[in-house]
Amino acid sequence: MVTTAAFGFLFGFRLLGSWQEGLAALGLCAVYAVVFTVVFIVMGLFAPNAQAAQGMSLIAFVFAFISSAYVPATSMPGWLQPFSKYQPITPMVDAVRSLLVGSTSDVGLALAWSALLIVVFTPIAVIRYRR
Numbered sequence: 001m002v003t004t005a006a007f008g009f010l011f012g013f014r015l016l017g018s019w020q021e022g023l024a025a026l027g028l029c030a031v032y033a034v035v036f037t038v039v040f041i042v043m044g045l046f047a048p049n050a051q052a053a054q055g056m057s058l059i060a061f062v063f064a065f066i067s068s069a070y071v072p073a074t075s076m077p078g079w080l081q082p083f084s085k086y087q088p089i090t091p092m093v094d095a096v097r098s099l100l101v102g103s104t105s106d107v108g109l110a111l112a113w114s115a116l117l118i119v120v121f122t123p124i125a126v127i128r129y130r131r
Contacts, residue, residue, distance in 0.1 A: 001026060001029050001030065001033070002026075005026065015100060016100065016101040016102050017099060017100060017101055017102030017103070018102065021099045021100065021102060021104070022099070022100065024099050024104075024107070025095075025096045025099035025100050028092065028095055028096055028099065028107065028110060028111075029092075029096060031111070031114050032092050032110070032114060034118075035113075035114045035117045035118055036060070036117075038117070038118060038121045038122055038125055039117060039121050040057060040060075041121075041125045042121050042124050042125045042128065043056045043057065043059075044056075045125060045128040045129060046128065063087055063088070063089050064089055066080065066083060066084050066087065067084055067087060067089035067090040067093060068084065068090045068093050068094055069089060069090075069093045073085050073090060088113040088117060091106055091109040091110040091112075091113050092110045092113065092114075094106040094109075094110075095107045095109070095110035096110075
C-alpha cells in the first residue's frame, strides 16, 4: 500500500485533506486488508484443494467490479444499484475517497462493515481450522 501511495504521489496525486486524513485512509485500507484476509482464509479452509481456493477468490473481483471502485454506483443499471450500494467494498472505497478529499462522511459505515465481517468470519475460520 505504501508503494502504491508513493507512486500515486510521484505521478501527481495530491491530498485535498490533511495529512492525518491521508494516514486515516491508509489505515482504513490496512483494516480492510486484514478483514478480507480473514474472509479469504475461510474460503481457503472450505476449499478442497489449492486450485479450488484460488478459483473461489475470484468472488472478490465480482464484488470489486460491482462496487463504486471503478464507476459511481448511481451510473449502474437500476437493478444493480442497491447491490452495489449495500455490499462491503463500496463503503470502503467511498470512505477512503472522502478521507482523501478532507471529509469523514463514509468512515463509520466502512468500519461497521469491517467489524461485522470480522465478527462473522473469525469464529468460522477458527472452528474450521481446528477440524
